[in-house]
Amino acid sequence: MKTLRLTSTDRSVLLDSRFFARLPQPTAEAILEGAIVSTHEEHDILFRQDDPIDHVFFVLSGLVRLYRLGKDGREADIAVLPKGEIFGANAMFLEHRATANAQAAEALLVARFESRKLRQLAAENTDVAQALIELLCRHGKMTEDCLAEDRLLTAPQRVASYILSHCPDGLSSFSFRLPFQKNVLAGKLGLAPEALSRAFSTLRQSGVTVKGRLIEIRDRQALERF
Amino acid sequence: MKTLRLTSTDRSVLLDSRFFARLPQPTAEAILEGAIVSTHEEHDILFRQDDPIDHVFFVLSGLVRLYRLGKDGREADIAVLPKGEIFGANAMFLEHRATANAQAAEALLVARFESRKLRQLAAENTDVAQALIELLCRHGKMTEDCLAEDRLLTAPQRVASYILSHCPDGLSSFSFRLPFQKNVLAGKLGLAPEALSRAFSTLRQSGVTVKGRLIEIRDRQALERF
DNA sequence: CGGATTCTTGACAGAGCTCAATTAGTGTGG
DNA sequence: CCACACTAATTGAGCTCTGTCAAGAATCCG
Structure with missing residues (x-):
């Protein structure tokens, strides 16, 4: 982990994000004031459940995985956050303790603000x-x-739903690239990686083709019916 | 459904609730101003997913179940809310549309406030x-x-966790009454009613006795280990 | 072109759902 | 107060889904 200062591209990612975009410029600047940026490698842990945390985090680039641990060491993802998302804000109003573990799911750049401020x-x-x-x-x-x-949904249905959430309205045939490893997608959907694989296999008969991270959908309606 | 005005006991339930208790009296009163109270019978629907709703609701007594519907008609509980809880507040900031169905899980008294206000x-x-x-x-x-x-948890573990959440600290043996039908508990825990029954059976060997709605725990540690 | 991940596929086992049949519990009216 | 009816809860049997473990294929990367 390396810590840096805000670059100007960082600033624009921040100010364009959903959260900051709705704030008057000076207010946004006031929050950014004193922000710290840090880089993390894949698998680095940012904080652990129940850790006292006094910062709110913002994903500048990369991917963060929020998850809880079971007694047996198994992990359950609570959320997977891409660029532009904020996390650790809950803690601010809940005894200042993390409600989950936060891990870089790929090379990561985050900004952090003092939560007290x-x-x-x-x-x-x-x-x-x-x-x-x-x-x-x-x-x-x-x-x-x-x-x-x-x-409510079986594994293939969950995957279908995920795919459809990436389909622009109106198109009945389209394709896109998974924004992260299948591993991570499996976690996000609450599946074992093997189950995700099998789900893709099942969906093949409904016109879904998977090549590496590239997903092709031949017939959107078929997916919706699934 | 019958609509009424706020009685004085209603007022005190409201003002003692977690949400209102932290507000200065006059502010709380300002919100209560114009509140409408209504009664509902078990199984009544208050609103449905995607309905436009322009009120925020408060449970004065009884129980509300928030759930989503699957394509096949199956129901998945999102939350079960007892006296003192607020619901429908999300909608206020999300296109003013309900994100779930709301149903009285038992005879119910709710207050509602205009969300615009x-x-x-x-x-x-x-x-x-x-x-x-x-x-x-x-x-x-x-x-x-x-x-x-x-x-992360199997059915018996989820039930154990629920039971433990009702155990005052320090006691190693205790008992309590379920605050609602087993049916409702099953839904809240994401189980079929049969699975809840079986979970209770399994827990019997860890010192849990169930008679009607009365739950008795002989050995708290045994439950925690489960 | 190795070498190391990452992903897929197969085989198996366990968990939980569904359907159906009892049993327990609750409330009602005679 | 009891008998009856109705609802809620339990139990059993079968089946499906998904997790686990292990092996093989594909992909990525230096």
Whole structure:
């Protein structure tokens, strides 16, 4: 891990992100003030569940995996966060302790802000509070979606749903590149890697072709029916 | 469904709840202003997923079940909310549409507030915003817990975990009454009712006795090891 | 072109769902 | 207070899904 200062491209990633974009420029700048940037290699741990943390994190590039550990050492992903996402914000209002482990799922660049300061700002400035509320709602909904999918869908259905979430409206045939290793996707969907493989096999008969990270969908309707 | 005005006991349930208790009295009163109370029978639907909703709800007594529907009609519980809990707040910041179905899991009394007004208040008053933030964090964490338990624990382990969450610290032997039907508990834990039954059977050998809704635990440590 | 991951496939076992049949529990009215 | 009816809960049997372990294929990378 190396720590750096904010570069100008970092600044623009930050300011263009969903969270900061809705804030008045000066407010956003106030939060960025004093931010620290750090790099991490794949598999590095940023923090562990129950660690006291006094920062909020922002993914500048790469991928972060949030997960919990079972007694037997098995891991359960809570979320997988790409560039532009914020994490560790919950902790700010929950005894300042992490609710999950955070790990770099690939080479990673994160910015971090003092949570004390951010919390202070949120208490004084309704714009900041508003932005936080929307962030939390969005994350809450994503976790709910995840829970509902786990409980309602089989492995192939979950994969189909994931693929469809990447399909632009209206197209009935399209293709895209997985934004990360199949390993990571499996975790995100709550599957063993083998189960993901098998799910792709099953979907082949519905017109899904997988070559490396490239996914091709011949017939969108077939997937939706699945 | 019958609609009523706030009684004085309703007021005290509201003001004693986690959300309102942290607000200055006048602020709390401002939110309560214009609240509508309604009664619902078990199985009544309050709203459905994707319905436009312009109210935030508060459970005065009884039980609400939030769930999503699968294509095949199966139901997946997202949350089960007892007296004192708020729901429908997410929707306020997400296109004003419900993210789940809400159903009375038993005879129910709810208060509802105009979400437009509450949102307005949150935008003007940082205390309200703060209370909302904490609410969302708490709910987010609960959903995360649920997701992690689903992915990490077997049925008996989930039941053991639920039982332990009702055990006051330090006691190694205790008993309590389930706060709702086994049916509802099964849903909350993401299990079929039969699986819950079998889980209780399994736990019998670890010192758990079930008689109707009464749960007796002989040896807390045995449960924790499970 | 090795060499090391990463991914896929097969075989097996365990967990939990579904359906069906009992049993327990609850409430109602005579 | 009891008998009856209805709902809720348990138990059994069969089956499906997915996790695990092990081996082989593909892919990536220097």
